[in-house]
Amino acid sequence: MSSSDNPKKVDKDQDEGEGGFFDKVKDFISDIGEKIEEAVSFGKPTADVTGIHIPQISLEKVELIADVLITNPNPVPIPLVDVEYLIESEGRKLMSGAIPDAGTIDAHGSETVKIPVLLIYDDIKSTYGDIKPGSIIPYLVKVILHVDILVIGRISLPLEKAGEIPVPYKPDVDISKIKFEKFSFEEATATLHLNLDNKNDFDLGLNALDYEIWLSNVSIASAETKESTNIKKQEVTTMTLPISFRPKDFGSAMWDMIRGKGTGYTIKGHIDVNTPFGHMKIPISREDGTTRLKKEDDDGDNDED
Numbered sequence: 001m002s003s004s005d006n007p008k009k010v011d012k013d014q015d016e017g018e019g020g021f022f023d024k025v026k027d028f029i030s031d032i033g034e035k036i037e038e039a040v041s042f043g044k045p046t047a048d049v050t051g052i053h054i055p056q057i058s059l060e061k062v063e064l065i066a067d068v069l070i071t072n073p074n075p076v077p078i079p080l081v082d083v084e085y086l087i088e089s090e091g092r093k094l095m096s097g098a099i100p101d102a103g104t105i106d107a108h109g110s111e112t113v114k115i116p117v118l119l120i121y122d123d124i125k126s127t128y129g130d131i132k133p134g135s136i137i138p139y140l141v142k143v144i145l146h147v148d149i150l151v152i153g154r155i156s157l158p159l160e161k162a163g164e165i166p167v168p169y170k171p172d173v174d175i176s177k178i179k180f181e182k183f184s185f186e187e188a189t190a191t192l193h194l195n196l197d198n199k200n201d202f203d204l205g206l207n208a209l210d211y212e213i214w215l216s217n218v219s220i221a222s223a224e225t226k227e228s229t230n231i232k233k234q235e236v237t238t239m240t241l242p243i244s245f246r247p248k249d250f251g252s253a254m255w256d257m258i259r260g261k262g263t264g265y266t267i268k269g270h271i272d273v274n275t276p277f278g279h280m281k282i283p284i285s286r287e288d289g290t291t292r293l294k295k296e297d298d299d300g301d302n303d304e305d
Contacts, residue, residue: 043073045105047145049161050112054278059168060122062277066115066141066161072105074149079104081146081154085115089139092128094119105147115143121167134169134200138162166277171204171231172197173284175213175265175291176238185248192221192241196231196271196284204231204273204282211269211284213243220245231273265289 047070056063066085072078083099095117105111125131145157174195182189192213198204210224221243231237268285 044155045073045078045147045149045157046071047157047159049141049143049159052141052161052163054165057166057168057275057278057280059170059280059282061118061120062165064117064119064141064165066117066143068113068115068143068145068159069110070105070113070145070147070157071110072107075107076150077104077107079148080113081148083113083115083146084144085117086142087117087119087139088142089128089131089137094124094139113145117141119165124167131167133167136164136166136201138164164277166200166202166275168275168280168282169199170282171199171271171284173267173286175267175286175289178243178291183247186246187244188247189242189244192243194239194241194267195236196239197236198231198233201233202276203233204271204275204280206231206271206273208272209239209269211241211267214266215245215263216250217264217266218245218249263291265291 047068049066050069051067053065053067054062055065064087068083070080080102081100083102084096085098086096087094097117099113099115102113103111121133125133131137139162141161141163143159143161145159146154147157148154172195174197176193176195178190178192180188180190194211206227206229208224208226212222213220221241223241225241227239229237229239266285266287266289269283271282271284273280273282
């Protein structure tokens, strides 16, 4: 038998040993498998509405800011594609909007996204006639975060947060009476009794009051007081303000006041107050009002001068 009839024996250890072709293929497959496993095992980001603040409130509008905390558990940054939001009250839409390209959440990081919302009271009241000035209405903020995750693609994270907002109403103002302490045609000093009727469903913590008062179209007082008091909801609070003026400036109108016919007045100003929803500066005014002049020692309920 010739040597050509004997097949050459292949050294299996030589081809499959360290650095061999099969090891390289096996390492390549293992490396691809690890990468696929890492990609598929990406964690889903989490999000929560951590708070809603009211940085600005007035008789015309209220600004809300929703703080949304987003946490990225993954080793790569996640783009926040956009943010959709909706505010409703008892199932009725107040407003909606979107924030495009809201940023990127760092790898293994957290980011607070602030969503500003502006509500115009006239728009709310014209749309929903049963929402009364002075009331407190519930609201629900709905937020949907759209994020892009490597390999997985786009996912959406829905969130909700409930709260309350006021629909403020400026207090009615009225001068109930003016009590004189000193009177002459050259100078008069008196105490003005000012009623503030709070028709809101929440208290107003008064910090300061500025005002100007006219009697018979003559300005008799213009001042600012820092007196603090609590103007309770749905109640009338009376404040006493010292005033002084010159009666002779009124001319013949002073005789009508002295005879007890009453006198017309106008008051304009502002009250600086704290509310459960934030700080407000509210205008107050009353025109074409009528008040009576009283002696300092007259404490009865009648309107005798």
